[in-house]
Structures are given as structure tokens and as C-alpha cells.
Amino acid sequence: MMTEQERRATPLLSLRGIVKRFGSFTANDDISLDIHEGEAHALIGENGAGKSTLVKIIYGLLEPTEGEILFRGKPMRLNGPQEARAQGVGMVFQHFSLFDNLTVAENIALVLPTDTPLSALRGRILEVSERYRMPLDPDREVWSLSAGERQRIEIARCLLQDPRLIILDEPTSVLTPQEAEALFDTLARLKAEGRALLYISHKLEEVRRLCETATILRLGRKVGGCDPRQESSRSLAALMVGAAINDIKTPSTRAFGGERLTLDSLSLPSREIHGVDLDGVSLRLRGGEVFGIAGVAGNGQSELFEAVSGERLADANETIRIDGAAVGARDITARRALGAAFVPEERNGHAAAGDFSLTENLILSRHSGDGLTSRGLINFEKARTLAQQVIKTFDVRKAGPDPAARTLSGGNLQKFVVGREILSEPKILVINQPTWGVDAAAAATIRQALVDLAARGASVLLISQDLDELFEICDRIAVMHEGRLSQPCDARAVTREEIGLLMTGDGSGGGAHAH
Amino acid sequence: MRIDLEPRATRPLALEIGAPILALAGAILIGGLVVFLLGKSPALAFEVYFINPLLEGWSLQELAVKACPLVMIAVGLSFCYRANLWNIGAEGQFIMGGLLGGWLAIATHDEAFQELIGGWWILPTMLVLGAVGGAIYALVPALLRVWLGASEILTSLMLVYVAELGLDWLVRGPLKDPNGFNFPQSVVFDDIARLPFLAEGERLHAGVPLALLVALLGAFVLARTIFGFEVRLAGEAPRAARFAGFDDSRLTLTVFAISGALAGLAGICEVAGQIGQLTPKISPGYGFTAIIVAFLGRLSPIGILVAALVLALTYIGGEAAQVELSLNNDMTRAFQGVLLMCVLIADTATRYRIRLTFGAAR
Numbered sequence: 001m002m003t004e005q006e007r008r009a010t011p012l013l014s015l016r017g018i019v020k021r022f023g024s025f026t027a028n029d030d031i032s033l034d035i036h037e038g039e040a041h042a043l044i045g046e047n048g049a050g051k052s053t054l055v056k057i058i059y060g061l062l063e064p065t066e067g068e069i070l071f072r073g074k075p076m077r078l079n080g081p082q083e084a085r086a087q088g089v090g091m092v093f094q095h096f097s098l099f100d101n102l103t104v105a106e107n108i109a110l111v112l113p114t115d116t117p118l119s120a121l122r123g124r125i126l127e128v129s130e131r132y133r134m135p136l137d138p139d140r141e142v143w144s145l146s147a148g149e150r151q152r153i154e155i156a157r158c159l160l161q162d163p164r165l166i167i168l169d170e171p172t173s174v175l176t177p178q179e180a181e182a183l184f185d186t187l188a189r190l191k192a193e194g195r196a197l198l199y200i201s202h203k204l205e206e207v208r209r210l211c212e213t214a215t216i217l218r219l220g221r222k223v224g225g226c227d228p229r230q231e232s233s234r235s236l237a238a239l240m241v242g243a244a245i246n247d248i249k250t251p252s253t254r255a256f257g258g259e260r261l262t263l264d265s266l267s268l269p270s271r272e273i274h275g276v277d278l279d280g281v282s283l284r285l286r287g288g289e290v291f292g293i294a295g296v297a298g299n300g301q302s303e304l305f306e307a308v309s310g311e312r313l314a315d316a317n318e319t320i321r322i323d324g325a326a327v328g329a330r331d332i333t334a335r336r337a338l339g340a341a342f343v344p345e346e347r348n349g350h351a352a353a354g355d356f357s358l359t360e361n362l363i364l365s366r367h368s369g370d371g372l373t374s375r376g377l378i379n380f381e382k383a384r385t386l387a388q389q390v391i392k393t394f395d396v397r398k399a400g401p402d403p404a405a406r407t408l409s410g411g412n413l414q415k416f417v418v419g420r421e422i423l424s425e426p427k428i429l430v431i432n433q434p435t436w437g438v439d440a441a442a443a444a445t446i447r448q449a450l451v452d453l454a455a456r457g458a459s460v461l462l463i464s465q466d467l468d469e470l471f472e473i474c475d476r477i478a479v480m481h482e483g484r485l486s487q488p489c490d491a492r493a494v495t496r497e498e499i500g501l502l503m504t505g506d507g508s509g510g511g512a513h514a515h
Numbered sequence: 516m517r518i519d520l521e522p523r524a525t526r527p528l529a530l531e532i533g534a535p536i537l538a539l540a541g542a543i544l545i546g547g548l549v550v551f552l553l554g555k556s557p558a559l560a561f562e563v564y565f566i567n568p569l570l571e572g573w574s575l576q577e578l579a580v581k582a583c584p585l586v587m588i589a590v591g592l593s594f595c596y597r598a599n600l601w602n603i604g605a606e607g608q609f610i611m612g613g614l615l616g617g618w619l620a621i622a623t624h625d626e627a628f629q630e631l632i633g634g635w636w637i638l639p640t641m642l643v644l645g646a647v648g649g650a651i652y653a654l655v656p657a658l659l660r661v662w663l664g665a666s667e668i669l670t671s672l673m674l675v676y677v678a679e680l681g682l683d684w685l686v687r688g689p690l691k692d693p694n695g696f697n698f699p700q701s702v703v704f705d706d707i708a709r710l711p712f713l714a715e716g717e718r719l720h721a722g723v724p725l726a727l728l729v730a731l732l733g734a735f736v737l738a739r740t741i742f743g744f745e746v747r748l749a750g751e752a753p754r755a756a757r758f759a760g761f762d763d764s765r766l767t768l769t770v771f772a773i774s775g776a777l778a779g780l781a782g783i784c785e786v787a788g789q790i791g792q793l794t795p796k797i798s799p800g801y802g803f804t805a806i807i808v809a810f811l812g813r814l815s816p817i818g819i820l821v822a823a824l825v826l827a828l829t830y831i832g833g834e835a836a837q838v839e840l841s842l843n844n845d846m847t848r849a850f851q852g853v854l855l856m857c858v859l860i861a862d863t864a865t866r867y868r869i870r871l872t873f874g875a876a877r
Binding site (some may be wrong): 309331332336344349350351352355356360363364365367368373377378380 | 741
């Protein structure tokens with residue numbers, strides 16, 4: 001038996017030389033790390049650095065090709081996540097796996113042993129909810145909850161199994177600043193109880209606040225460990241990317257032109273069962289301006305994108321105007337002909353078709369312009385030239401001259417998709433979540449391109465859940481909440497807290513109210 | 516135990532080409548086993564089915580003639596299937612094409628009438644009517660899908676039986692040859708209403724080069740035109756197709772119309788080429804066999820040319836086997852079904868890695 005002293009000195013979890021290969025691709029290459037009880041350990045790295053693979057190994061979803069996992073000093077071999085949970089490893093996923101039409105308690109019951117009575121469970125949920133200050137009503141149906149509340153279900157579900165190590169994958173990505181605060185409060189309590197946290201994030205400020213130790217991954221290898229509290233966000237970012245990230249250069253003076261994009265009381269009922277109806281959305285977007293739309297995911301942003309792009313037509317032609325021309329009832333091709341360009345949130349299957357080559361993906365959104373088609377025939381030569389131009393200008397890294405879109409990494413595909421639209425020199429660019437799941441260097445390239453486009457006189461409508469991004473490049477910011485858009489605020493005058501309040505529908509004068 | 520299908524990151528070219536060949540080999544093995552269980556020699560059956568028809572000039576011509584409707588129909592189906600729309604009713608559209616085109620041949624079967632305005636226009640008009648008949652018939656399930664959201668798989672399939680029974684009634688009633696001793700068939704078409712043979716006394720008719728043309732044109736449209744791009748994109752990524760500005764209702768109607776028109780054209784070519792009159796049964800199931808052709812040809816018009824020859828072989832081999840080995844002709848249909856299953860399994864195996872997981876995973 002170990003003495004208390006030994007027990008404390010022995011790490012709760014140790015990885016020793018973990019290697020994971022998929023065919024010829026090495027996702028994790030000789031990674032070792034230690035996590036002690038009561039410690040918050042950050043796992044940071046860009047997309048594709050191997051973070052997800054590593055946590056899947058710890059959570060028993062993948063088996064390492066080489067290397068060893070020690071739990072409390074003893075080798076641990078996992079045959080699936082249920083064994084990881086039995087050992088005391090819990091995980092809160094980035095994408096929630098909840099059933100919309102079931103209640104909170106029912107969703108939690110689904111992962112617990114089948115003999116747990118629902119009535120007893122309600123009590124235990126309330127107990128966990130109170131102990132960790134996570135307000136949670138066991139009888140609410142999931143569809144009526146906010147992202148923050150949904151995440152609490154996932155956390156409660158994890159805590160009911162009394163884990164010693166909790167893995168959190170990008171937990172704040174869908175939260176408002178206030179919800180994130182509440183989460184940190186909960187996490188601090190968990191730490192104080194001696195539970196260890198493995199915290200995956202690319203938000204370096206959070207990591208610096210919460211974690212005592214960190215492992216930095218780059219291209220599958222561990223490139224360093226550090227105490228994030230001793231580092232600046234900047235030095236962490238440099239470690240993560242392996243090079244310094246350029247600051248976005250914004251022009252010091254901005255001249256705004258005439259009105260380019262106008263939405264006038266745009267209302268549109270959702271087609272989805274639990275979707276969000278657009279409710280009287282109005283905005284005026286001038287040339288040369290970057291206008292940001294903040295908001296927690298699922299508050300009508302995708303519906304707004306569909307309506308503005310013309311993928312879904314509005315009921316009245318006059319509710320949407322491009323350069324003064326009413327286009328509400330005209331389709332996306334007509335709107336493109338007027339000089340508008342669009343980048344949807346989802347790269348795979350929406351902005352691009354995975355099995356199509358990059359040249360074909362260029363044709364996808366630009367076939368009606370640039371002389372790419374004549375009498376129904378595609379000018380492939382021209383499309384190839386334009387695609388190569390996008391690839392060159394935006395430094396799209398790829399294998400082979402014209403590979404299928406799905407072979408590109410997320411950041412490179414996003415650069416291609418954004419570049420495809422920007423190089424058509426649009427007068428209006430509507431872009432939804434442009435840097436979601438994109439590495440830091442690519443995100444910087446994309447943001448710079450948006451700023452430059454606006455500096456050339458175009459209007460940019462940027463829908464994003466990333467407040468840092470919005471504050472970095474926007475001139476004005478408005479907030480979407482439950483299908484309504486707040487009054488726009490001057491991005492230089494407004495604070496994050498004010499925007500955060502509007503995101504929860506509590507803002508005064510914003511016109512948005514919680515139900 | 517659990518079977519997982521993981522999408523493959525890359526699809527090696529060898530696998531892409533090898534899969535249909537392996538599928539064919541698998542189907543032949545299964546067919547051989549069935550022949551063996553029926554107490555016949557599998558080796559002999561293989562020879563009768565797959566070797567002998569390739570050794571003689573007349574049977575090679577017959578092969579091309581049988582492949583002709585399969586190519587036309589399957590090229591049309593490849594447009595539908597590429598766009599992720601499932602037209603299963605090509606057999607009915609084939610019949611409607613043959614019927615409408617054949618009707619003109621019967622209606623103009625009057626020499627006095629032909630002398631008055633000439634007969635040169637009859638055959639081209641029959642071909643056009645054949646395509647129109649098939650297209651209109653295919654638009655029924657397409658419109659039901661667009662307007663009411665009805666499954667095109669069910670409606671197009673059920674309309675096959677309507678067409679079959681309709682033809683049956685017509686050749687026993689209004690279109691019956693008045694001097695035909697009450698046989699259920701129409702008059703024999705005039706020469707001017709028949710597809711010309713390519714050479715005197717041979718089997719090859721003008722439908723064969725027409726089928727070749729259809730395949731080449733189909734390949735060109737799919738690869739080089741914006742419409743072909745639209746079809747491929749709609750099947751591959753429907754949301755991206757909407758983002759590209761393509762209207763899915765219009766696309767549904769268009770590909771069904773194309774597919775129906777080609778099936779109808781095949782129908783009138785069969786009636787005006789091979790048969791020369793309307794009978795209660797103008798197709799040995801070409802419309803269904805063409806589904807197998809389309810998949811075996813990997814939904815590519817050029818691949819379909821090859822696949823159609825393979826399936827035509829099973830028809831000719833089946834007839835020979837009936838005579839020489841007294842194997843039931845249903846064996847041919849059964850073999851075609853086995854082949855389709857093998858092709859679909861091979862397709863799945865090229866697209867996904869199949870992994871068996873043991874133990875109780877979540």
C-alpha cells in the first residue's frame with residue numbers, strides 16, 4: 001500500500017511515450033506527460049496537432065500503437081470508454097450528444113447503469129447542481145436549453161460517475177463570457193476537491209487563468225511543457241504555432257461609403273422543429289465597414305445567413321437590398337451577380353464538396369461569373385487558373401496539383417473557400433464563423449484578408465461566436481439573440497461585458513428579451 | 516459484435532477498377548454453385564454462358580443488339596443516380612416510349628396516306644415520340660416528389676406495372692391487328708417505320724450506333740457542362756448545390772425527364788428495330804437490368820458501355836443454357852440479381868473500410 005506521501009508524489013495519470021499511427025500517418029509521436037491530483041493541465045496546440053487523438057487514447061476510444069498509460073502508477077489498458085469511466089476518467093465533449101426531446105434527467109439516465117431509478121437520479125442531479133453551482137432543472141426538455149445549460153448536463157453526467165480526472169474539450173467555445181465565468185467557478189470547485197482536469201483549448205487567456213501546467217503539441221509531437229501562468233498569451237501562441245503570429249493591421253483612418261447591404265425588418269419563420277425564427281432583423285451596412293454579429297450558437301445566425309445569401313428566399317422582396325436593389329425574392333446567383341459573395345459556416349458539404357477537386361470547388365460558387373461558363377460549357381482551363389490563383393494568394397497547402405477538397409486540413413480548406421470569394425472582389429461579403437476550427441496562422445490570414453477587403457471599399461458582414469475575433473476586426477458589433485438583432489454598438493466603445501449581457505438577452509435598449 | 520464502416524481517406528485507382536471485376540467474379544462463383552446444386556456442370560455452364568456467345572459472328576452481333584437498349588437506359592439512369600434520385604421505373608418508361616412511337620407506325624400503316632405526304636418523316640417522328648413518351652411517364656414520379664414529397668422509388672416502380680398492363684390491354688384491344696387472327700399483337704410495321712439494318716441480312720440495326728452516340732454524349736455532358744456539374748454536385752453535397760445556386764426541384768424534373776427520354780428512346784428502338792410490331796411483352800426486363808448496368812459501369816457512361824455488354828451476355832448465354840443445358844430461363848434473372856448485390860457490396864468496400872469490433876462498445 002502506498003503512503004499518503006507516495007500517493008501525492010505519484011501522478012494521477014502518466015503517459016509514457018505514446019505513439020499513435022494511422023497507416024503511414026503519425027498522429028501522436030512519443031508523447032509523455034504527467035497530471036497530478038488537484039491539478040489543471042492544459043493541452044494546447046493547433047487543429048491537427050494531435051490533441052483529440054491523445055485524449056481519445058486517454059478516454060479509451062483509441063488504442064495507442066506504442067507507449068504506456070499509468071493511472072496512479074499502475075499500467076492501465078482500456079477497452080473502450082466505459083472502462084475509462086470505471087477507472088475514474090470522465091470526459092466532457094465539445095459537441096454535445098444530447099437528445100433534444102428528452103429531459104435533462106432522461107438524458108443523464110441514458111449513460112448510467114440501467115437499474116438507476118429516475119426518481120433517485122433527480123435528487124442526485126440537484127445535489128451535483130447545488131454543490132458545484134450549476135443551475136440545472138432535471139425536468140426541462142433539452143431543446144429549450146441554452147448551450148451553457150446543455151454543457152452543464154454533460155458535466156453533471158460526467159460528475160455523477162465521480163471521476164478523478166475530467167477531460168474538457170474546448171468547453172467555452174459555445175458559451176457567453178458570463179457562462180464561461182460560471183464554468184470556471186465550477187472547475188475551481190472540482191480542482192479544490194482534488195480532481196484533476198485535462199483542459200483542451202486554443203483560448204490561451206483561459207489556459208493562463210485556469211491551468212498550472214501545460215503540454216504544447218505541434219504536428220503530433222510534444223514541443224514543450226510550461227507553466228502557463230508564467231507565460232504571456234503571445235509566447236504561448238508562438239510555442240503553439242512555432243513562429244510568431246502577425247498582428248492584424250487595420251488602417252488607422254476609415255472612410256465609410258454609401259449603404260451597400262440593407263436589411264429592413266427581415267422576419268422569417270424557421271423550417272426546423274426547434275429552429276429559431278428571424279424576428280424583425282434590421283441593419284445598414286456601409287461600404288468599407290466590417291460589421292460583426294455576435295451571439296451564442298443557435299440564436300438564428302445560420303437562419304440569417306440563409307436569408308441574406310438567398311439560399312432561402314425572404315417573403316418580401318424589399319426586406320433585403322444590395323446597393324439599393326431589392327433582392328429579397330431573388331436567388332443566390334442573382335445576388336452574386338450584384339456583387340455579393342458568401343462564405344457559409346460549414347466547410348465540408350456546404351462551402352465545398354469534399355470529393356470534388358479544388359478547381360471544381362472554385363466553379364461551385366463562381367460558375368455564373370468570370371466567364372467560367374459559356375453556352376452551358378465549363379471553361380476548365382480558366383477555372384484551373386483561378387483556382388491556382390486562390391491557392392497561391394492565400395498560401396493553401398495541399399498535396400498534388402489539384403487534390404480533392406477533403407484531403408486539405410481545415411485551415412487550408414477554409415483559406416481556399418474564403419480566398420475563392422475574396423478574389424472575385426465582391427462589393428459585399430457575408431461570412432459565417434470564418435475561423436472556426438482553423439489554426440492560428442490561417443485565422444490571422446483570413447482576418448487580415450477581411451480587413452483588407454473592407455479597406456478596398458467593400459462591406460463585410462461577419463457572423464462569429466468568437467468575441468476576440470469580433471473585437472479585433474469589426475467597426476460595429478450587434479448581437480443576435482433568439483432571432484432578434486440588437487442595436488449596433490461601436491466596437492471601440494463597447495465592452496465585452498456589455499456584449500455578453502446582450503448575448504444572454506439581458507441587454508437594455510437592445511430590443512432583445514429573454515422569454 | 517459490431518460492424519463499423521469507416522470512410523476511406525483515399526480510394527486507390529486499382530480498387531476502383533478492380534471492384535466491379537471482383538464483383539463479377541463473385542457473382543459467377545455463386546452462380547456456379549447454384550448450377551452445381553441443380554445437378555449440372557458449372558464448368559459447362561460457364562462455357563455456355565460466357566464463352567460460346569463470344570465465338571460466333573452472329574452472336575456477337577446479337578450481343579450488340581441486346582446491349583443497345585441497356586446502354587441507352589443506363590446512361591439516363593446514371594444521371595438520376597448521380598444526383599441521388601432513384602428512378603426504378605425505367606422499364607415502364609421503356610414501354611411507354613415503345614408504345615407512343617409504335618402508335619405512329621400503326622396509325623400511318625396506310626399506303627394511300629403515305630403516298631399523299633411521303634413517309635420519310637415517320638421514323639424520325641417515331642423516335643421523337645418514343646423519347647417524349649418516356650420523358651412524360653418519368654415526369655409523373657418526379658412531379659409527385661417535387662409537389663408532395665412522395666418517394667420516387669415507390670412511385671416510379673409501381674408505374675411500371677401500370678405501363679405493362681396498359682400495353683397488354685392496347686395490343687389486345689385498340690391496337691390489335693384486325694387481320695391478325697386475334698393474336699394479341701399489332702400490325703407489322705412498314706419498312707419505312709423500321710430502323711434500318713447496318714448491312715443486308717445482318718442483325719445490327721441503326722439503334723446500335725445511336726446507343727454509342729448516347730453514351731459519348733452522356734459522358735461529355737457529365738464531365739464538361741455546367742449541367743453535368745450540377746448533377747454531380749447535387750448527389751455529392753446537396754447543401755453545396757443549393758449554395759452554388761442550383762434549384763433542386765428543377766434538377767429533379769430535368770434528370771427524370773432525361774432518364775425517361777432515353778428509356779423511351781430505347782423502347783422505340785427495340786420496337787422499330789428488333790421486334791417490328793407491338794406485342795404484349797416488348798422487353799425482357801431491360802429497364803431493371805439497366806439498373807445493374809448503371810452500377811456495374813460505376814455510373815459512368817463509358818463504364819456503362821462495357822457493363823451493358825456483360826449483362827447482354829447473360830441474356831444470350833441464358834437463352835443458350837436453356838436450350839443446351841435445359842436450365843430454367845429464370846436463372847438469368849437470378850444471376851443478374853446476384854450480380855447487383857455483389858456490385859453493391861464491392862462498391863461499399865471501396866468506399867469504406869469494414870471493421871469488426873468485438874466486445875461491448877458504447
